[in-house]
Structure formats: structure tokens, C-alpha cells
Amino acid sequence: MIDLRLLREDPDVVRASQRARGESPDAVDALLAADEARRAAVQRFESLRAEQKTLGKQVAAAKGDEKAALLARTKELSAEVKAAETAATEAEQVLRQANLVVPNIVEEGAPAGGEDDYVVLREVGERTQIDNPRDHLELGEGLRAIDVERGAKVSGSRFYYLTGVGALLQLGLLQLAIQQAVEVGFTPSITPVLVKPESMEGTGFLGAHASEIYRLEADDLYLVGTSEVALAAYHSGEIIDLSAGPLRYAGWSSCFRREAGSYGKDVRGILRVHQFDKVEMFVFCKPEDAHDEHLRLLAWEEEMLAKVEVPYRVIDVAAGDLGTSAARKYDCEAWLPSQQRYRELTSTSNCTTFQARRLNIRYRDADGRTQTAATLNGTLATTRWITAILENHQLPDGSVRVPKALQQFLGGRDVLTPS
Known part of the structure; x- marks a missing residue:
């Protein structure tokens, strides 16, 4: 608003x-x-x-x-x-x-245009070059880490099982993200995945993106597509204390998306699915601090990407591809050797006062007057990262090297070998 x-x-x-x-x-x-x-x-x-x-x-x-x-x-x-x-x-x-x-006012400097009008800010790491690379699903099936066949049998298309080292890889990835978030001052939080309509509306997801959301009509509740919703609504109707600086939360939750309109896109593997897990950073701060806080969130995302040792690029998303609530958004896209292209792994948005005004979240300024807070969000790790980890660290025999930062979560193994 x-x-x-x-x-x-x-x-x-x-x-x-x-x-x-x-x-x-x-x-x-x-x-x-x-x-x-x-x-x-x-x-x-x-x-x-x-x-x-x-x-x-x-x-x-x-x-x-x-x-x-x-x-x-x-x-x-x-x-x-x-x-x-x-x-x-x-x-x-x-x-x-x-x-x-009316969506949020686009921040000055954001590129105009649509989905293809983004601006590449930088590329980090050399694009992995592999002769005849396997894709993440072939690798995951060889490792008995991903099972989409039984996922479809039990739940339908775009569902899957992560098993064995696949489950350990996801749990380790998300734990690594939580560890990093706690180290830099975030409060860890395991959030509800069902929210009331006013929480969903307050964060701006019942407008253009309403078709993406699962709704439980009998209970008038929505399944979240990101813990951003539950974290944003956490302080709804409150006057929060920002005198000591921003309030930062790291939410771990399962996320659910209908993927409406995506039929025929990314049907192979776990790139575009109905359910996944994610660690999301969420910040409440004073509006004048939001721009710099946005750049901090981006830096923390890049720090996580460095830990899993995948090449990526950072893009400044064009205005026409912003969500309703976002005034500015940066995406980090990892290189996928099997597709010879970059694919989004993280996104961080500055929502300025748009969400907080809807949710009535305020703070007191130096004169004691109430002002509307600003909110920001950013992905720190999610199931999709497994695709980039498997593909960029694959070996010719179908084995996968484990990034050093994740080895502690996989029993100290530095290589995962096909079963």
C-alpha cells in the first residue's frame, strides 16, 4: 500500500x-x-x-x-x-x-521493462565446463538422492522425494544457512505455513500472484509460498522498537506454490515444484536504512553461494518483473552446465513501507512519533540449490564432489558416489 x-x-x-x-x-x-x-x-x-x-x-x-x-x-x-x-x-x-x-513505487535506478530487460551487475566464478554434463535429475537418481517417479505416484506431477544423501544435502544446506544468519545477528524462526487471508493480503500476494497460492477454503487459510508472509505478519498491528537497529529474522519453512501457468516449463527434476523448503531472511527497519540493508541482504546471499562453490551472476530485475510489493529486486542466478544458462537461486527485495503500511507495523522516531516501518526479504537457501550443487560438482563417473562447507552435514564425505 x-x-x-x-x-x-x-x-x-x-x-x-x-x-x-x-x-x-x-x-x-x-x-x-x-x-x-x-x-x-x-x-x-x-x-x-x-x-x-x-x-x-x-x-x-x-x-x-x-x-x-x-x-x-x-x-x-x-x-x-x-x-x-x-x-x-x-x-x-x-x-x-x-x-x-496499485503496486509499490519502483525505486529510482531500477531498470524499466519486462522479464528480459534485467541488467547483469556482475558474474562471479568461471562457468563450469563439462563434456556431456549430466543434469541434476540424472545425477540425483544415480545417487539415490532424488525420486520424482514415486513423488508423482504419491502426490502428482512436480512432487518428489529427497532420500538418503539428498535429504542430508538439503538439511545440511538449510542448517548452513541458519548458522550463517545467526552469526550475523538474525533470530532463527520456524514459521507457520498456514496463514490468514489478511496476512497474505498484507504482504501483497493476493493480487497478481493469487493464482500461485494454495487455499484451504474450508478453513479460510492459505499455504505460504514463502515464510516471508508469516514473518511479515509476525509484528502486524504492533509498534516495534527499532532504536537499536533493524529487526532481522531467518525463517525456515516448507513452501507451496501451484505453479499456475508453468505447464510444460521445467518439468524435469526439481527446478519448478509445488513444495520445497527454504530459509528466508526478513528485516524490519527504518525507511531511510532500507536501501543499505538491501545491499547487505544481497551480500549475505552471495556469501552463502560462495560456500557451496557454484558460479553465479547477480542481476538487477526490471520493473515489469517485480512483485507487487517490491520496489527493487536483485536475483542471484547459478550456472547450470546441463542447460548452459543461469537459473535463479536467490532473490532479495526492498519492499520499503508497502507491506508494513498494509499490516500496520510502526516504530517510534527520535521525537516519539509513530512512523511506518520498512520491510525487506531475501532467500538464503532453498531446495533448488541442490540442482546447482549437483551439476557444478559432478565428476565423469556420476559422482558428485561435496563442497567443503557442507561436508560436516554428510558424515564428513567429500564425494558422493552412485549406488
Whole structure:
């Protein structure tokens, strides 16, 4: 939800953001109209309420015909006040819905355009060159680490089992991520995977991405696609203490995505699946600190990628490919030898005050006044990383070298050999 004061003072900034995203600025004009209508409705209600209070005092002091006339006006005014209150409530609801339609304002400097208009900021490590590379599924099946056949038998397409060293690899990867997060001051958290509609809406996932979400209609709950949702809503309706700096949480959860519209894409292996595990960084901070905090999250993601020893690149995601809540997003994409291309492993977004305004999360400034906090998120490890680890560390016989940082979680083994 964007700041209405900014909208009133400089609507062209919001219109420019819409154009950068490739969306119509008409939603901005609709929001301006709704804001004006709501203010007019509230002003009328307050004016009638003031008149009602004044009239009440006059009635108490009046007598005879004057009192009778005042009582008649009081009756009329009571009906007008009730109608004005209803109109103000309805105008507030219209305003909220209009505001929910407008995505976050794109940060200055983000590339304009769509999915293919990203900017490569840097490439780290040499692209792994292997003659006739096996893909992650062939390697995983050889190691008896991945079983998609039985996953499909039990649950359907895009489900899988991680077994043996595959399970250990994921658990080790996520534990390594939690260890790193704790070392730099994050509070570890195992979050709920079912959330209320207001939590999902508050984080911005019930708009353009609603088709990606699993919903349990009987309970009116949603399965999260990321622990970002539960972490963002953790402090909803609260005034948090940011006097000592940002609040940082690292959430471990299973995540669920319908992958609507992705039929035919990445059907092989575990690149695009309905269920996976992830460690997500989430930060609450003052708005003026959000830009620098975003770069810290990116640096921590790159630190994790260095630990698993895979080549990757960092891209500045174009405005048209940003989620509803994000003002700026950086992705880290690992090189996959079998595909001869980079594929996303991490994403970090600066959501500025957009989510916190929806969720009513505030802090007190130096003068004791309440202000809206900023929120940020970033992936620290997820199941998909296994694809890049297996492919980049494969050996000619189908064995896979274990990155040194992960060896402690696999019984000290430095090589995984096919069964």
C-alpha cells in the first residue's frame, strides 16, 4: 500500500512507476479519485456530527416552540449523520480497494521493462565446463538422492522425494544457512505455513500472484509460498522498537506454490515444484536504512553461494518483473552446465513501507512519533540449490564432489558416489 501523502503531493511519481512496470497509470487516477471522495465523505460526516453536538446543547437550553423546532431538526440531523457515517465507511472501503490495486513505487535506478530487460551487475566464478554434463535429475537418481517417479505416484506431477544423501544435502544446506544468519545477528524462526487471508493480503500476494497460492477454503487459510508472509505478519498491528537497529529474522519453512501457468516449463527434476523448503531472511527497519540493508541482504546471499562453490551472476530485475510489493529486486542466478544458462537461486527485495503500511507495523522516531516501518526479504537457501550443487560438482563417473562447507552435514564425505 503506497503512502497517500506522496500520492497527493506528487502523483506523477506513482504514474511513472506504473509505466516503468508496464502497467496503466489509470489505477493511480482511480486511487486519487477514491482518496478525494473519502476525504469529502469524512468531512461531511464530521461537519454533521459537530452540528449535532451543538444542537444538543441548544435543545437543553431552549423552551416552548423553539425547543420543538430544535427537536425536529435533531431528528432530521440524526438520520443525516447516520447516512453520512455509512457513506464515509463505504468510501474508506473503496479507497482501500483502490490502494490495494496499485503496486509499490519502483525505486529510482531500477531498470524499466519486462522479464528480459534485467541488467547483469556482475558474474562471479568461471562457468563450469563439462563434456556431456549430466543434469541434476540424472545425477540425483544415480545417487539415490532424488525420486520424482514415486513423488508423482504419491502426490502428482512436480512432487518428489529427497532420500538418503539428498535429504542430508538439503538439511545440511538449510542448517548452513541458519548458522550463517545467526552469526550475523538474525533470530532463527520456524514459521507457520498456514496463514490468514489478511496476512497474505498484507504482504501483497493476493493480487497478481493469487493464482500461485494454495487455499484451504474450508478453513479460510492459505499455504505460504514463502515464510516471508508469516514473518511479515509476525509484528502486524504492533509498534516495534527499532532504536537499536533493524529487526532481522531467518525463517525456515516448507513452501507451496501451484505453479499456475508453468505447464510444460521445467518439468524435469526439481527446478519448478509445488513444495520445497527454504530459509528466508526478513528485516524490519527504518525507511531511510532500507536501501543499505538491501545491499547487505544481497551480500549475505552471495556469501552463502560462495560456500557451496557454484558460479553465479547477480542481476538487477526490471520493473515489469517485480512483485507487487517490491520496489527493487536483485536475483542471484547459478550456472547450470546441463542447460548452459543461469537459473535463479536467490532473490532479495526492498519492499520499503508497502507491506508494513498494509499490516500496520510502526516504530517510534527520535521525537516519539509513530512512523511506518520498512520491510525487506531475501532467500538464503532453498531446495533448488541442490540442482546447482549437483551439476557444478559432478565428476565423469556420476559422482558428485561435496563442497567443503557442507561436508560436516554428510558424515564428513567429500564425494558422493552412485549406488
